[in-house]
Amino acid sequence: MQIQIHTHDGVAIYQQIVHQVKYLVASGRLAAGEELPSIRVLATQLVINPNTVARAYRELEAEGVVEKRSTAGTYVSATSPPLAxxxxxxxxxxxxxxxxxxxxxxxxxxxxxxxxxxxxxxxxxxxxxxx
The missing domain is CATH 1.20.5 (Single alpha-helices involved in coiled-coils or other helix-helix interfaces)
Incomplete structure (x- = not known):
């Protein structure tokens, strides 16, 4: 999963993650059932605070884009409808x-x-x- 953060464009980092994950799902680059990197791994890759990634994942989960499986990670939701x-x-x-x-x-x-x-x-x- 390729996520790029732009610190000077005025968009909050967690929102950039949310938007890019939605884009990856909408474009088919992330398929239903595919696992997202762990919060710690993605935070390390992006050199950001893990709480920022956690916030993005919570928002994606609240919108039904991803689902958290207890102790197994975060996955693209198989039941979510395609993005409108x-x-x-x-x-x-x-x-x-x-x-x-x-x-x-x-x-x-x-x-x-x-x-x-x-x-x-x-x-x-x-x-x-x-x-």
Whole structure:
């Protein structure tokens, strides 16, 4: 599981974890039943306080995205419905906001950024079956 923390984008670290886990689940990169890293392991990887990871995991559990199995760890919930369109758009909105902030810091205007996104979209489009 790849999580990246950005300390200068104004979003709380636990929220960044929540959003990224939701994104990984929504995109299929984390499958139902898959185990998440332990709180201690993820905190060590991200060099953050374990309480921050615990808070993110509690929020994910409250939303039904993950389930905690006593003494066995935290797993992507097998019973949770796919994320609603609104939730997927919220996750993407946060990622777009971060991208826009980074572009602004690099003096790249929005039109140039949109052109880059369009060019990249052409490169990552899935191929059509039979074609």
């Amino acid at each position: 369109l609104r939730e997927r758009m919220n996750v993407l909105t946060d990622r777009v906001d971060t991208l826009l902030a980074e572009a602004r810091q690099m003096d790249i205007d929005t039109d140039t950024l949109v052109d880059l996104i369009r060019r990249r979209a052409e490169n990552v489009r899935p191929s059509k079956p039979g074609g």
